[in-house]
Amino acid sequence: MSATGMTLDSGLTVQRDTVARALRRTTRIGFAMLALLLVYLTYTWFAFDVPALIKSAKPEQAALLATDAVAHKVHVTRLLRRGTTSIAIEGERTATYETPPDWVAVDGEKLTIDMEDGYTVTMRATSLTLDVPDYGLIRVSVQDGRVITELPPGRKPDWLRATSAKFDARPDLSRRVQVSRAKMEVHRYFAGWENFFFPFRSPLSVLTAGELLDLALSDEELEPGTANWLLILDTFWTNPDWQHGNVFVALLETLLMAVLGTFTAVFVALPLAFLAARNFTPSGPVRFFVRRLFDFVRGIDMLIWSLIFIRSFGLGPLTGALAIAFTDTGTLGKLFSEALENIDRRQVEGVNATGASKLQSYRFGVIPQILPIFISQGFYYLESNTRSATVIGALGAGGIGLMLVETIKTSRDWENTLYIIILTVLMVIVMDALSTRLRRRFTGDR
Amino acid sequence: MIASAHLRDEILQMKRRRQLYSAAIVVLLTVVMVGGYGQANEMNSGGFISGLAKFFDYPGEIVAEAWDAGAAFPGLLWRFLPALIETLNIAAVATILGGLGAMVFAFLGASNLNVWPPVVPVARRIMDVMRAFPELIIALFLIFVLGSSPIPAMIAVAFHTTGALGKQFSEVNENIDTRAVEGLGACGASWFQRMRFAVLPQVLPNYLSYFMMRFEINVRASAILGFVGAGGIGSELRRTIGWGQRAGDETAALFVLLILTIFLIDQASSWMRQRIAQTEALT
Structure with a gap:
């Protein structure tokens, strides 16, 4: 081997050693970071008290909510003191059946309720029997103000609770039987949202889509003085169970907050951004002042702005719009001023060389360069503010956020909550798609 | 000569069209902003003008109480x-x-x-x-x-x-x-x-x-x-x-x-x- 070959070889070895050492170092750093991460996550595991949460979590509660959100139940209720029986959707008086549905057979005081899958309930004056497949017949009666339960022999199933005050059987998620001293109540679940389009009492609720279309086109007015299609629309819009009209107004309120807030922020931030950019404002103190102003309004955060504005302007979309506008003026102002500092001087100088006035040099030298950033950031924030507006709404500013908080708090009908959630998410997805589209259009990148 | 005149016409026409678009966008934005704020003000439980007077009340109150602390x-x-x-x-x-x-x-x-x-x-x-x-x-x-x-x-x-x-x-x-x-x-x-x-x-x-x-x-x-x-x-x-x-x-x-x-x-x-x-x- 020649002398040059040996130096080359040893040089390579040295280099390989350096590379290997550097690699080992980055691997070590990588593992150290991972270990730190694990330590931190372990710490928060206990700081958040996850073990206690797991212990107290109720997965069956979530399953109940999920069932309730996509199904509705029909109550068959017998009040023992008055001896009256009613069959109503969700137990609501406005949705009571006048003639019993075909799964309830009435024979004087005796009611035979077909609960499907082999389950049958037979209700008498003060007692009922529940026939459970693969288990047997459960007899429940109310005597002298006490609930008496007779179970078939064998182990008591865990879906059943029976005391002298209350009997509650829930063999699965789609049926439930309760007996107390005052009443006997049977719930049977059906898939789907009830009376989504028209209220139970409305004559429209029994029509099919084709019949509705015929009705809308016919001249024979169902309610004299109102066109049929208007009546159909109005009945849908004012449906008391679903409140389509109110939900729509709330969505609009949220959108209004987002649009007004974003636009205001964009138009206030633009002129201020010139004052914060080094190449447009030579005065140091002015720059410093405007930049700190941006930091200030951004740092205060939407939460605090909302709380302050709620105090002075009350609840409503104006409050939300102003909170968004204030926070985003800071964020957008900072972004715009950075964009202004990075513009290409040559275009401005070229315009100046033609003898343009100061205003003209801004208009033709500067604005065309920052307009794409300006528009694209504006739309980006419009989308993100649609989401923020739902949260601000929940703080009390109104709109769909507040409506959501209220329906969850009352937690009566989870299908209403699901409906609002679906509409909100759809609204955000539509705004997202729209803003991406418009951004691409205006900035010309495809 | 004719070619440059033609070009000038084309540029002027383009300019006019762009100005028309810009004007339309400005009008649209103004309508949205003015109408939107009017609507928002109406839906709000408190008005803008009356709220403006109270704007510093709450921050002032907080600062005063913090000062007292x-x-x-x-x-x-x-x-x-x-x-x-x-x-x-x-x-x-x-x-x-x-x-x-x-x-x-x-x-x-x-x-x-x-x-x-x-x-x-x-x-x-x-x-x-x-x-x-x-x-x-x-x-x-x-x-x-x-x-x-x-x-x-x-x-x-x-x-x-x-x-x-x-x-x-x-x-x-x-x-x-x-x-x-x-x-x-x-x-x-x-x-x-x-x-x-x-x-x-x-x-x-x-x-x-x-x-x-x-x-x-x-x-x-x-x-x-x-x-x-x-x-x-x-x-x-x-x-x-x-x-x-x-x-x-x-x-x-x-x-x-x-x-x-x-x-x-x-x-x-x-x-x-x-x-x-x-x-x-x-x-």
Whole structure:
């Protein structure tokens, strides 16, 4: 081997050693970071008290909510003191059946309720029997103000609770039987949202889509003085169970907050951004002042702005719009001023060389360069503010956020909550798609 | 001569058309803004004009009460520190877990990394939906199921973060220089080795800067979610504001803590992003 070959070889070895050492170092750093991460996550595991949460979590509660959100139940209720029986959707008086549905057979005081899958309930004056497949017949009666339960022999199933005050059987998620001293109540679940389009009492609720279309086109007015299609629309819009009209107004309120807030922020931030950019404002103190102003309004955060504005302007979309506008003026102002500092001087100088006035040099030298950033950031924030507006709404500013908080708090009908959630998410997805589209259009990148 | 006159006509015509468009946009914007503010003002429970006079009342009240607290004020700051730490923990864990999920989705959703082509559009759609879910919805639902605790907020923020960061990460992945990947592939490197030595070094700095930006956003989000019952500084704020009357000094202390924290994180994250950009430019 020649002398040059040996130096080359040893040089390579040295280099390989350096590379290997550097690699080992980055691997070590990588593992150290991972270990730190694990330590931190372990710490928060206990700081958040996850073990206690797991212990107290109720997965069956979530399953109940999920069932309730996509199904509705029909109550068959017998009040023992008055001896009256009613069959109503969700137990609501406005949705009571006048003639019993075909799964309830009435024979004087005796009611035979077909609960499907082999389950049958037979209700008498003060007692009922529940026939459970693969288990047997459960007899429940109310005597002298006490609930008496007779179970078939064998182990008591865990879906059943029976005391002298209350009997509650829930063999699965789609049926439930309760007996107390005052009443006997049977719930049977059906898939789907009830009376989504028209209220139970409305004559429209029994029509099919084709019949509705015929009705809308016919001249024979169902309610004299109102066109049929208007009546159909109005009945849908004012449906008391679903409140389509109110939900729509709330969505609009949220959108209004987002649009007004974003636009205001964009138009206030633009002129201020010139004052914060080094190449447009030579005065140091002015720059410093405007930049700190941006930091200030951004740092205060939407939460605090909302709380302050709620105090002075009350609840409503104006409050939300102003909170968004204030926070985003800071964020957008900072972004715009950075964009202004990075513009290409040559275009401005070229315009100046033609003898343009100061205003003209801004208009033709500067604005065309920052307009794409300006528009694209504006739309980006419009989308993100649609989401923020739902949260601000929940703080009390109104709109769909507040409506959501209220329906969850009352937690009566989870299908209403699901409906609002679906509409909100759809609204955000539509705004997202729209803003991406418009951004691409205006900035010309495809 | 004729050609230049023709050209001038064309330019003038184009100019007129552009001016017409600009005017139309300006008119449209004015209508939206004026009409929108009019409508918003009408829907609001308090009016704009009457509110303007009261604008400084509440901040003034808080500051006055904080002033009255005097020497006790730093003690209040100290008392609310645990709440602040809880909010920061919510944001940090959510950003970490969301970031890890985002990395997985970003690799699956990047069209140039060939993880598994059929899954690319699926991963993207999942990210879109996760991003669209407002944190509030998930937080409220989980608070209802799990009770008031930091966990619902953490899960809600992490869920949204996975979608939001996932999109940004997968854009980073798609903009990498593929020559390094091909070079390693030519040496016989496995898929894992190609990712580890050709992709990760290119994408990690960008990941880090997006991660920091998201952390700042998430601190704000966690604070807000506290207000609807998720613990941390937001719940304390709800309590002091709900009590009204004499809790102004506590509210002021919470405001100060929150503003300081956001300011510090904002500064730290922009400093770090600048440093990353500089090292990027050097190499």
